[in-house]
Amino acid sequence: MSEHVEIVIEGKTYQLPVVVGTEGEKAIDISNLRKMTGYITLDPGFVNTGSCKSAITFMDGERGILRYRGIPIEELAEHSSFREVVYLLIRGVLPTYKQVNRFSVLLNDHSLVHEDMRTFFESFPRASHPMGILSSMATTLRSFYPYLDTEEEIDITVTRLISKIRTLAAMSYKISRGHRVVYPRHDLSYCANFLNMMFDSPVRPYQIDEDVVRALNVFLILHADHEQNCSTCAVRVVGSARVNLYATISAGIAALWGPLHGGANQAVIEMLAHVTDKKATVKQLVERAKDKNDPFRLAGFGHRVYKTYDPRAKIMKKVCDNVLEKLRLHDPLLDAAKELEDIALKDDYFISHHLYPNVDFYSGIVLRAIGIPTNMFTVMFAIGRLPGWIAQWRESIEDPAWKISRPRQIYIGPTKTTYTPFEERE
Numbered sequence: 001m002s003e004h005v006e007i008v009i010e011g012k013t014y015q016l017p018v019v020v021g022t023e024g025e026k027a028i029d030i031s032n033l034r035k036m037t038g039y040i041t042l043d044p045g046f047v048n049t050g051s052c053k054s055a056i057t058f059m060d061g062e063r064g065i066l067r068y069r070g071i072p073i074e075e076l077a078e079h080s081s082f083r084e085v086v087y088l089l090i091r092g093v094l095p096t097y098k099q100v101n102r103f104s105v106l107l108n109d110h111s112l113v114h115e116d117m118r119t120f121f122e123s124f125p126r127a128s129h130p131m132g133i134l135s136s137m138a139t140t141l142r143s144f145y146p147y148l149d150t151e152e153e154i155d156i157t158v159t160r161l162i163s164k165i166r167t168l169a170a171m172s173y174k175i176s177r178g179h180r181v182v183y184p185r186h187d188l189s190y191c192a193n194f195l196n197m198m199f200d201s202p203v204r205p206y207q208i209d210e211d212v213v214r215a216l217n218v219f220l221i222l223h224a225d226h227e228q229n230c231s232t233c234a235v236r237v238v239g240s241a242r243v244n245l246y247a248t249i250s251a252g253i254a255a256l257w258g259p260l261h262g263g264a265n266q267a268v269i270e271m272l273a274h275v276t277d278k279k280a281t282v283k284q285l286v287e288r289a290k291d292k293n294d295p296f297r298l299a300g301f302g303h304r305v306y307k308t309y310d311p312r313a314k315i316m317k318k319v320c321d322n323v324l325e326k327l328r329l330h331d332p333l334l335d336a337a338k339e340l341e342d343i344a345l346k347d348d349y350f351i352s353h354h355l356y357p358n359v360d361f362y363s364g365i366v367l368r369a370i371g372i373p374t375n376m377f378t379v380m381f382a383i384g385r386l387p388g389w390i391a392q393w394r395e396s397i398e399d400p401a402w403k404i405s406r407p408r409q410i411y412i413g414p415t416k417t418t419y420t421p422f423e424e425r426e
């Protein structure tokens, strides 16, 4: 008989199958537990729950490993482009030269957004957060572009989303500043095109710098997927209701907005600015983060899965040093970040809690260096994470074991209570 575990409930023994992944990870398959025993499992935050089988991303939090479709993140960051990684995640294989060129043509063909969508942008109050705008715009795409469920239509929708998200992000930035929108150009690569749409202006034409384009490519590659994180989980759950892909992605963007998830890159910069503005010292921040009576946490530190240095943070730190050096910039926030990392990594609290810098710790400094305003940081994360969300959504709807997500709960409210009329209430 294949591997199984036994559990004893109220004196009766039940056998549950064990599922083993290709990297040796093991899970107890409890999908029939309730049917067999009447019991459910309770796992707040899904800390011990595998919600699916997936062939997209492998991560090992103890050893600091991250691979997309089996390829180590370090190799992808060094050798590939974001466009190639998008293809890899969504299609499952690295593209040939011909395939990647064809993909570029398609991305260019779908890069414009309907002119009428500009009226929505113009109606948002100036202080709106770009993540709120992006999430609304992602759903709005459904009203402008037909959505059918055939294989071919899904491919077009996917390409549209990948291409238009950067146009929408750049448009939202330009409009928020009251500037003229810059249209995408067919002669530019994915990242160069985005930078040009963000920063080109009639008074100061944007000079494309290959080092900056490379830094942006690496940033997006590092964010492209991270298996069953909060926003991906949101995408799978929302998508499980068979809602259209645009609305599904909008849910992912909303989840990513949170300061505990994608919003952490903005939170890191705000935290480090406290140091450079002399509102707090690095030591004070560390002490506050350790104080159980203070809700403050070190932004950009800690991770649900990584209990060692986040491999993405290692790469991001190098990118940060390189880009600042190449652009001949000195950012006092980087000095503060390095000092903070130094102190925290030697501190017993951080050592015993296995708290290390995560991807967000250095990414904000990279984004600042290439000119991205702080309130757009999480949008940049969303552009990067989009292929991961799409790949995970596609895998989930094609999974023969697909089911609409519908967890159970343990009810702890009042037992049956009679309705009290108004006049008898205290």
Ligand code: CMC
Residues within 6 Å of the ligand: 226, 229, 259, 260, 261, 262, 264, 289, 290, 296, 297, 298, 299, 300, 301, 302, 303, 304, 305, 353, 355, 358, 359, 360
């Ligand atoms: N600073 C201080 N203490 C922390 C931190 C931190 N950044 N993160 C976790 N802890 C402590 C926490 O207080 C708790 O201590 P104790 O066990 O003594 O009560 C312990 O570590 C475990 O914390 P947890 O909240 O149970 O851990 P989690 O796995 O649920 O949370 C996390 C993971 C990322 C939400 C958390 O580490 C955090 O809030 N970090 C700061 C926000 C951040 O940087 N988020 C970006 C994550 S990476 C980007 C992404 O993929 O989204």
